Amino acid sequence: xxxxxxTAAEIAGIVKGKIxxxxxxxxxxxxxxxxAGPDQLSFAGNRKVMELFRASRAGIVLIPADLANTPKPxxxxxxxxxxxxxxxxxxxxxxEEPPAFERGVHPSxxxxxxxxxxxxVSINANAVIERGAEIGDNTVIGAGCYIGHDVKIGADxxxxxxxxxxxxxxxxxxxxxxxxxxxxxxxxxFFPGPHGLVKVPQTGYVQIDDDVEIGxxxxxxxxxxxxxxxxxxxxxxxxxxxxxxVTIGESSILVAQCGVAGSSELGRGVIxxxxxxxxxxxxxxxxxxxxxxxxxxxSVPPGKAVLGTPAETQRDFxxxxxxxxxxxxxxxKVAELQAKLDxxxxxxxxxxx
Numbered sequence: 001x002x003x004x005x006x007t008a009a010e011i012a013g014i015v016k017g018k019i020x021x022x023x024x025x026x027x028x029x030x031x032x033x034x035x036a037g038p039d040q041l042s043f044a045g046n047r048k049v050m051e052l053f054r055a056s057r058a059g060i061v062l063i064p065a066d067l068a069n070t071p072k073p074x075x076x077x078x079x080x081x082x083x084x085x086x087x088x089x090x091x092x093x094x095x096e097e098p099p100a101f102e103r104g105v106h107p108s109x110x111x112x113x114x115x116x117x118x119x120x121v122s123i124n125a126n127a128v129i130e131r132g133a134e135i136g137d138n139t140v141i142g143a144g145c146y147i148g149h150d151v152k153i154g155a156d157x158x159x160x161x162x163x164x165x166x167x168x169x170x171x172x173x174x175x176x177x178x179x180x181x182x183x184x185x186x187x188x189x190f191f192p193g194p195h196g197l198v199k200v201p202q203t204g205y206v207q208i209d210d211d212v213e214i215g216x217x218x219x220x221x222x223x224x225x226x227x228x229x230x231x232x233x234x235x236x237x238x239x240x241x242x243x244x245x246v247t248i249g250e251s252s253i254l255v256a257q258c259g260v261a262g263s264s265e266l267g268r269g270v271i272x273x274x275x276x277x278x279x280x281x282x283x284x285x286x287x288x289x290x291x292x293x294x295x296x297x298x299s300v301p302p303g304k305a306v307l308g309t310p311a312e313t314q315r316d317f318x319x320x321x322x323x324x325x326x327x328x329x330x331x332x333k334v335a336e337l338q339a340k341l342d343x344x345x346x347x348x349x350x351x352x353x
Contacts, residue, residue, distance in 0.1 A: 002094050003028045008060050008076045011041065014093075015086035020068060021076035027059045030091050043087040062086050101140045115147075118155060136173065148184070154210065166222065172210035172232070180217040183208070187221040187228075187244025187262060200224060202244060209233075215240065215256070224262075237274075249286065258290075267302060276311075 009023040027041045033049060036042040036058035043062040044053040053061065053070070060076045068079050080086040101122040105111055111129040118137035123129065125143045133147045136155035141147060143161040151165050154173035159165075163177050166184030171177070189200030204223025208230045214220070215238035221228060223245045230242070233251045241259040242248065248260070249268040258272040261280035266272075270284050273292035278284065285302030295309035308317045 001029055002096060004094060006041075006090075006093075008078060011060065011090060012078050015062070015078065015080050015089055017062065017078040017080040017086060018068075019076065019078055021073075023076075025059055025076040030087070030094050031058070033058060033061070041087075041090060043083050045083045062090075101142075106143075124161070130167070142179075169206040169208075169222070171208045172212065174211045175208060176213040178214060178216040178218075178238070181214050182219045183214075184222045185219060187224055189224055189244065189262075204228065204245070206230070212236070218242075221246075221262075231268075243280070255292070 005026055005028050007023065008019050008021070008025045011017070012019050027039055029040045031037070031040045031042055033042045033044060033052040033056040036056055038057055038059045040058055041060045041062070042056060042058035044067060046064065047066070053067070054072070056075065058075055060078060061072070062078050062080050062083050064083050065079055068077070101124065103120050103122050105123040106125045106127070108125045109123045109127045109129070111117070111123060112131040112133070114131040115129045115133045115135070117123070117135050118139065120138045121135050122140040124141060127141045127143065127145045127147070129135065129141070129147045130149040130151070132150035134152045135141065135147070136153055136157065138155055139153055139157045141159050142163065145159050145162065146164045147153070148165055148167035148169070150168045153165070153171045154175065156173055157171060157175040159177045160179045162179050164182045165171065169184040171183070184206045186202040189202060190197040191200060202222045202224050204226045206220050206222055206228045209232040211233045212230055214236045217238055218236055218240040220230065220242040221244040226245060228242065228244055229247045231248060231250045234248050236254045237256040239257045240254045243260060243262040245263040246260045247265045248254070249266050249270060251268060252266055252270040254272045255274045257274055258276045260266065260272070260278045263281045264278050265283045267284060267286035267288065269287045271289045272278065273290060275293045276290045276296070278290070278296045282296065282299045284296065284300050285304070287303045288300045289305040290296055290311060291305070291307035294307045294311040296306060296311040298310070300306055300311070305314060306312055307314060
């Protein structure tokens with residue numbers, strides 16, 4: 001992390017924020033609320049971190065408008081329209097440059113003479129580039145990567161160590177692929193035959209468009225036929241499973257350990273939270289949000305947020321979730337009324353004697 005001295009006024013100018021406190025307050029680094037000291041910048045994104053916010057020793061804290069009236073005289077506050085974006089912007093100024101990769105082909109790499117390497121590429125130790133593969137200009141192939149036959153990788157991409165890209169798959173420009181990712185392994189296809197399970201040939205490929213980032217140990221399966229398609233600007237977390245013939249729409253987000261079963265289609269801007277699952281052969285419309293650990297069994301129209309298993313809208317989920325307690329209250333009320341009715345009947349019976 002770089003040590004750069006910045007005043008609250010300078011930071012507010014960058015993030016277009018409003019200062020509460022000392023505009024001349026200086027910080028030299030960034031940190032979380034719990035760890036930050038008087039010479040560091042931190043952020044409080046919402047009221048869920050109020051306890052940490054009040055206890056923090058941070059010299060400057062970026063806050064949303066709804067925390068602007070929270071007294072904190074020991075810190076200078078900067079009110080931002082988007083705290084997360086503002087903190088990311090400032091953090092980028094303090095971040096060290098990542099290690100540079102040496103350009104050229106490492107002596108231990110195995111590159112087919114029938115592969116095509118662009119200008120200024122970096123092929124690191126023990127990487128394997130098979131026949132017919134094409135690597136675009138300025139692209140980095142990390143140590144131990146395997147690039148299969150006829151694979152195409154666009155310019156300015158970065159494959160970290162031990163990435164596997166199987167034959168005929170396509171990766172666009174400016175891709176970032178983290179260690180352990182496997183692209184183009186066979187989709188899971190079997191059917192029962194007279195002598196046991198019979199493997200269904202997986203004859204398609206995987207296409208990954210521009211500006212896609214894929215987290216460590218994620219797997220994206222080859223299509224049974226046609227393509228498994230990850231469209232531009234998709235961001236995929238670690239340990240995600242994308243099955244054969246799935247389509248993921250532009251700018252979608254897939255969070256850790258979620259999975260999408262075969263032939264499902266996700267629209268633009270879909271968010272799958274951690275450990276959620278999507279059934280095969282269904283469609284999630286543009287902007288659909290799926291809560292963590294939810295299981296989506298049926299297609300969801302655009303713009304809906306769903307949760308639970310089977311996944312349903314928040315309104316339906318809360319209605320069903322609250323039904324047992326409502327039933328219990330109703331049962332108690334019925335019991336009370338029954339007791340009153342019994343008492344009235346007993347009184348009437350005694351009065352008639």
